[in-house]
Amino acid sequence: MAPRHPLQRLTSPSRDVSLLLHIIGIASFSYNFHFLTVWDTPIAQSYGWHMQFLTIIGLSASLIAFVLGALADVMLSPTLFQAKNAVAVLATPLEVVISVLYWGLRLIDPKLLMPDDFYLHIIPDMGFHLAPAILLSLDLVLLSPPWTISAYGIMSISTILAFAYWFWVELCFSHNGWYPYPLFELLSTTQRVILFTFAAGLLTVSSSCLKWVYARVNGYEKAQREAHKPLKKPRPYTEQLKFLAMDIDDILRQVDPTSHSIPSETRDLQALTRLWIAERSAPELLEWPTDGLFERVNARIKSQIEKVEDMTGDMDPKTNFALIVIQTELERYKFLIDKHTLHYLSTEELRDRLSPTEAAYATRHQALLHNHYLSSFLASFPQQLQNLNDTAGNISMIDSPDLDTAVFVRMLRDKDVHGKGTDADTTLPAENGDVLILRWSSAKHMVDVGDAELV
Template sequence: MAARHPLQRLASPSRSFSALLHIAGIVSFSASFRYLQLYPQLPDTTYGGHFQFLTIIGLGLALMTMVSGLLADLFLIPQFFTVKNSLSVCSTPLAVLVSILYWGLVSIDKSLVVPPDVQHLLPIIPDVGFHAMPAILLSLDLLLLSPPWTIRMYSAMSLSMVLAFLYWGWVEWCFTKNGFYPYPIFEILSTSQRVVLFTVSAFLMTLSTLALKWVYGKLNGIEMFQKEAVNPIKAD
């Protein structure tokens, strides 16, 4: 297979920098899952477990993306590279969204996203591992080691809305089993306010996709991507 897409910044799949970045992602994300085993944030008996948290769903997708990338690096099989790039369209904007929502809400009031009884269990290094490293490492993978995304604004919005309301449905289903929400903010908001929250989240995820395309275009000299990101409706 070709070492790189003609519009791609660095060679990938490859057994050099590409493999190192994917290994770094796997180590970081695996360490976060290991932390959950050592210091669980929810009782083991809760329905849905830690996958009630959007952070952990995003972390799982990020880990799958990096594993696919590393398999492509090691075996140079095109199908693994294709899987990695397909997963990246979901996992990278979702990781960026998680970082925006988490750090934004924490700056307002940490108790909106972290129950008071578990705040002491999340020191800064694990906090960064959960809520920053997926966005950082996946963005680097996209910008340096991936072919350009072809997803357009309306497709990105549709994907974001589907993911947002699937997650809401999952959270409500878990609530019927457990009697509580994973994030305290859900307890505070009414149903109509949750609709607004998830709609805004979908909009932010769409903006994340467009912003990543703009940066990719800027970094790799693709003027069309920059125009699409700035004026997505016209581009569609």
């Protein structure tokens, strides 16, 4: 048995729901044909029998589709399943059009559809003009893959069917001297052309509406992709399932440094990338990594620089490309490290977050900045106003990060997340892989202990 299409709601062919629906349809359609054999009307003795009626033509296509579907269910045959779907592409929109036209005209004037001496009981009436449309629509939405026929294909088939039926009706008229529907007697040839053209358009609209309903129930964008690229070779079902399952979790995990199936150099680059993202996203300075990451990266950069210097004098075109690759990789590492920005330097607690190199740089930078301000304008101020870290009067001159800045975090394990709001605080359950937006003051502890990461 072929694997189920990713957009197909229920398994088919199968020996449970699918087989049950097809058996119900076969029983209903067979009862309708049995009714025709015992219904004593002039139509039964005329040329074309009851097949003059569009209703019976549609019923025949419906019966064929459901017989193929039932056989596919019993035999678990993908070939019969495809054959059923091919017939249903024609039968389903046709039955929907038959139901819409019949009940619409019946509300206007029943005499447009049947002569005065015809009477059809409500049960066979529903069996002919409502049940097929409902059963075929259920089969499409629940048990079928999305239709891949294009809008132009639908329009072409609808036009051919409409005018083929007109030719059949005129052929029967030439033998019988009357039309199956009294409505045709009231129309001129031009009006009948307009009527059948309208019917072709209605059949096209019916097919498009059924595709839209299928897409709304089973996945709009994915169904749309199937419908608009019918000639493109489809992916294997395993690849389709992987593609449909891909979401932001997979994208973020592509740079997961905890995986041991990748080289250590690649893990270091991924860890460096994640630290850079976290540093850029957090409103305050984060802890300096103590696992030797930057020392290892710096050692590799030094090695690459030495290799570039050795290769610079070699202008052999065969090695020029390798030099460009190494230089590009080197600049990428340097770019990431340069973006590890020092936010501020003010307290011992924050100093502990810095590496020795960063601490020395920050100290020198602060001293140079203070001397520059002194020589520019601070020297003319009173002594008590020359400090840049004055906190007199409960007003601090030190710029502090806004800890209520909104940040995005991805959960690394299941946990209840507590968030501070403007009006009230809220606690919500979060699962591994969820991406949340909340205040940094609420997210900081989770990031520090490894329950979440900044993205």
